[in-house]
Structure formats: C-alpha cells, structure tokens
Amino acid sequence: MPQPLRIAIAGALGRMGGQMAETIAADSRLELVARFHRPGSAGEGLVERDEALALTDVVVDFTTPAASAELATACAERDGPALVIGSTGFDVAELEAIAQAAKKIAIVRSGSYSLGLNLLTGLVEQAARALGPDDCDIEIFEAHHRFKVDAPSGTALMLGEAAARGRGVRLDDVVKRARDGLVGSRPMDEIGFAVLRGGSIVGEHAVSFLSDGETLTLSHAASDRSMFARGAIAAALWVAGRPPGEYDMNDVLGLTAS
C-alpha cells in the first residue's frame, strides 16, 4: 500500500478551505498534515504557515491573489512543497511572482478545478475557431454568490482566453470587461463579459456565439463546491514530485489544447 500524500491547506477558515478539509478527510490517498490561515489566526488545529510548509508534500491554496503569490514565493525559497493554487483575480505582478516561483517548484494554477469546466474551454476554443468575427459576436456571462470579490471570475477569463485562442488573437486586445453609459456599438471582434452577483450561486458560466438569426450558447453550472475540491486533489496527486514549472488542469487531465 503506497504512503498517502501529505497535504496542507492554506486559507483553512475560508469556504474552499473548509470544503478541502472535508473532501481530503474522505480520501484514503491523502493525509491532511496541516491547516493554516492568516499569520496569528486562532482556530482549532491551525498551525503557522512555515510549520505547515515543513510538514507537507503539497499545499492546496484557495485564498487571495496576494496571499497566493506570497505563498508561492515562500514555497520556492525552501525548494518545496509543491503548490496547487485556486485563487483568482491576480494582477500582473502577482502572476509574475508565481512564474518566478515556478522556476524552483512545481505549481498547478487554474481558475477552475471543475472537470466539466475544463472540458468546456476546449469546446469554446473549437466554436470560436469555426465562428469568425465577421459574422459572430462572443459574449461571456458569469454568476456567483454575493461574497465573491473578483470580477470577471477566473473561470470567465479562462473561457475568454480559450475563445481568443480559437480566434487567433490575444484576449487583452479584444476584451470588454464591462459596459456602462454611451459605449457605442459593438466592434465585431470584441469578446465581452457580463457579471451577476447574488445569493448563494456556486458558479455559472455561459459563452454565447451570436450571429444574425442564431445564437449558440455553451454553458456550465456548478451546484456544489466539493467538485472543485476533488479537482484540486487530482491536481495535488498529479503535481507531487513533478519538476519545477507552472502547470494547469489541461496538464493534470491530459487534455491537449486543440
């Protein structure tokens, strides 16, 4: 019987931190060796970050962009553990810090650990390739619970990147993240985002391809956070012992970009 993978949870008192603890406890392939939160946080069974890093093979992190970037740097400075990052809403400097850390340690980062959602990105890329900007508009809608702090969601941006890839353009060059007031008519090549926040919605995403006379919509709805936790566990099991580098769920799931 192989030794269980030693795993630690960052952001232990958060929504996903709690979900991770529950899902890990039910998985015999894993041993939950540490849970940590903000420095100095009080809570049953919590340890400080550096103690957790010394005990574990992999850290699973659903916190904030700043905390994840800092954690990646701390893991790299001690040449491990490997890291699975689920946080969303990163700025350029935070992404650069993670890229630097990935020169020393293996990191999986994804805006969504859902299997279905990662399959959807391939379908979106394929549709965007077939439905060009001359006769088809691409719009992405996402809806989340009232507590979510970043917008558009990391998943919506992943879907936008997939659509842009399908069109052979950079998302930054065609993105419209919000509209308000006299914004003018829509450029054909634009990829637009719309956001809803409210209630307890776990996560809904839809990518619409709108042309004259017809609309194709590809969508996904999450109803339970446990599937994000299961995806993050698959990533943790996959990343342990990998060479340094920044990986995503396509690598974990063996899905090659089409």
Ligand SMILES: NC(=O)C1=CN([C@@H]2O[C@H](COP(=O)(O)OP(=O)(O)OC[C@H]3O[C@@H](n4cnc5c(N)ncnc54)[C@H](OP(=O)(O)O)[C@@H]3O)[C@@H](O)[C@H]2O)C=CC1
């Ligand atoms: N990739 C995916 O599949 C998914 C990604 N997410 C993303 O994960 C992130 C967390 O989501 P969620 O759990 O709902 O949010 P929560 O706000 O419930 O949890 C985040 C937690 O991180 C804590 N935190 C902040 N700074 C630190 C730090 N330096 N060290 C340790 N903990 C810290 C926060 O503490 P405090 O409360 O004190 O501020 C908070 O409790 C978000 O970015 C979200 O978008 C969520 C679901 C799935």
Ligand SMILES: O=C(O)C1=N[C@H](C(=O)O)C[C@H](O)C1
């Ligand atoms: O904050 C959340 O809840 C979620 N965040 C991720 C995102 O930004 O896409 C993933 C999921 O949709 C839930």
